[in-house]
Amino acid sequence: MISTFLFLLGELLGAVRTKSGTILIAVVLLIFSFLALFSSFFLLGTPVEEENGPVLAPREIMAYLSPRLSPGEVEELYSKIREWKDVQRINYLFTQELQEDQAGGIFLIRTTSPSAVAPLLETLGSIEGIVRVVSASKSQSTLSLSTPVRIGLLIGLAVSAVASMLAARYGFRELLRSFAEEIRLMHLSGTAERMIQTPIIALGILCGLVASLLLIVAAYLFHFFAVSHPEAVLRTASGLVEPGRVLTVSLLSLLLGLVMGGLIGVLGASLTGSREFQTYS
Amino acid sequence: MSVIIQVSELHFSTADGIKVLEDIHLRVDRGEMIFLLGPAAAGKSVLLGLLAAQIPPQRGQILVHGRNIARLSRKKAFELRRRIGFLPQGFAPLPKTVLKNVMFKLRCLGNFQEQAEEKALAALERVRLTAKLATSATELEPLQRVRLGLALSICDEPQLLLLDEPFSNLDPGGRTEVCSLLAQIHLSGLTVLTATRGPLPTAADGHRVVLLADGRVKE
Numbered sequence: 001m002i003s004t005f006l007f008l009l010g011e012l013l014g015a016v017r018t019k020s021g022t023i024l025i026a027v028v029l030l031i032f033s034f035l036a037l038f039s040s041f042f043l044l045g046t047p048v049e050e051e052n053g054p055v056l057a058p059r060e061i062m063a064y065l066s067p068r069l070s071p072g073e074v075e076e077l078y079s080k081i082r083e084w085k086d087v088q089r090i091n092y093l094f095t096q097e098l099q100e101d102q103a104g105g106i107f108l109i110r111t112t113s114p115s116a117v118a119p120l121l122e123t124l125g126s127i128e129g130i131v132r133v134v135s136a137s138k139s140q141s142t143l144s145l146s147t148p149v150r151i152g153l154l155i156g157l158a159v160s161a162v163a164s165m166l167a168a169r170y171g172f173r174e175l176l177r178s179f180a181e182e183i184r185l186m187h188l189s190g191t192a193e194r195m196i197q198t199p200i201i202a203l204g205i206l207c208g209l210v211a212s213l214l215l216i217v218a219a220y221l222f223h224f225f226a227v228s229h230p231e232a233v234l235r236t237a238s239g240l241v242e243p244g245r246v247l248t249v250s251l252l253s254l255l256l257g258l259v260m261g262g263l264i265g266v267l268g269a270s271l272t273g274s275r276e277f278q279t280y281s
Numbered sequence: 282m283s284v285i286i287q288v289s290e291l292h293f294s295t296a297d298g299i300k301v302l303e304d305i306h307l308r309v310d311r312g313e314m315i316f317l318l319g320p321a322a323a324g325k326s327v328l329l330g331l332l333a334a335q336i337p338p339q340r341g342q343i344l345v346h347g348r349n350i351a352r353l354s355r356k357k358a359f360e361l362r363r364r365i366g367f368l369p370q371g372f373a374p375l376p377k378t379v380l381k382n383v384m385f386k387l388r389c390l391g392n393f394q395e396q397a398e399e400k401a402l403a404a405l406e407r408v409r410l411t412a413k414l415a416t417s418a419t420e421l422e423p424l425q426r427v428r429l430g431l432a433l434s435i436c437d438e439p440q441l442l443l444l445d446e447p448f449s450n451l452d453p454g455g456r457t458e459v460c461s462l463l464a465q466i467h468l469s470g471l472t473v474l475t476a477t478r479g480p481l482p483t484a485a486d487g488h489r490v491v492l493l494a495d496g497r498v499k500e
């Protein structure tokens with residue numbers, strides 16, 4: 001049974017021609033777009049509790065400075081913190097860069113390890129001139145998307161789903177046309193219909209799997225970029241800096257991609273029953 | 282002798298209401314070799330399609346291998362097809378080598394690679410086509426193409442062989458050769474039913490001939 005399935009899958013892949021191959025690649029890209037739009041719901045946006053501070057990477061701490069500190073005091077504090085062994089990097093930001101309605105400055109501190117975050121939080125909190133400290137665990141939150149963006153994503157999601165289905169139907173028809181003689185022979189010789197259809201469904205699932213893997217690779221590339229440049233994505237795609245969120249979205253996308261591929265495969269498999277693929281109709 | 286095909290009161294019309302078969306009665310015993318002779322559009326292909334469980338019957342009874350085709354589930358119909366070797370009219374081989382054509386069918390029917398190769402070689406040996414194993418099937422001459430069609434029909438060891446116009450496009454020598462081949466296959470115990478518009482080769486002498494004209498059978 002598995003041997004026959006693999007044999008037929010190989011034969012089906014062998015029947016892929018330039019036109020059908022191009023359309024199937026387009027189907028993969030459309031599924032990828034669908035998954036990317038789906039993921040955007042979870043990765044784009046700003047945190048709901050923005051007043052508590054922006055989203056941070058796991059090893060990052062944000063220390064809010066009192067607006068009363070003089071530039072000299074800020075510089076002195078900066079130099080002092082930079083010398084600590086648990087501090088890998090320290091950047092100064094104006095509060096207005098993140099929250100326009102507040103004055104003062106912020107130290108964005110990256111620690112050498114996640115375990116160094118808690119003691120540093122305590123130390124920083126006790127320093128005079130630092131009014132508030134925020135770490136990643138406190139700032140990760142529900143993301144908020146504006147209504148127009150949400151509607152745009154929903155429309156994009158629907159369009160990409162319908163487009164991928166239509167392209168898949170067209171692509172599978174083209175593919176099955178170059179496999180028509182084989183299907184007719186199988187029908188004549190008594191090969192069970194499900195045996196003919198299973199490789200086609202598998203090919204659909206394969207398209208979904210490839211699209212999902214592309215999405216996962218893209219999500220992690222963006223994640224690594226976001227972690228190394230948090231300031232660049234904080235206001236637009238805060239979810240990208242949270243590894244747990246990226247992992248969850250990746251797994252959900254994989255599942256959704258497989259389901260989507262399966263549906264596309266079923267759509268393609270349903271074509272084998274048409275007159276075109278029967279000797280007698 | 283046991284019956285392999287029993288057709289009674291069989292009627293068949295096209296979607297436009299044109300009568301193709303009218304009150305057909307036919308009995309074929311196991312191990313017989315029969316020629317179904319009739320002019321073009323007499324309904325031979327439809328009758329063979331019905332017997333091979335390729336066309337769903339409309340009215341009447343068809344028993345093949347003791348199974349009523351009209352009452353077969355989809356799954357059982359597929360199972361029955363596997364017990365019938367069927368060569369359709371205008372058979373077109375796959376664009377593969379001769380050996381791979383036969384192996385493709387056998388692999389689809391669940392045979393493993395080695396088993397399929399063994400059976401395919403045996404079938405091609407029976408139709409004397411082993412010299413063309415690596416030749417592309419689409420480049421075969423008409424006679425060799427019929428031989429390949431026959432090899433495909435018998436490769437999975439069916440008990441009943443249905444052939445639709447195997448002599449068309451063949452010269453008299455080719456017809457005689459195919460008929461002798463059919464006689465040899467028949468001698469191995471297969472029931473062979475061949476539909477043709479004629480003329481019958483001399484090698485067919487001595488075998489039962491059934492006439493099909495105007496949708497009716499005359500013996």
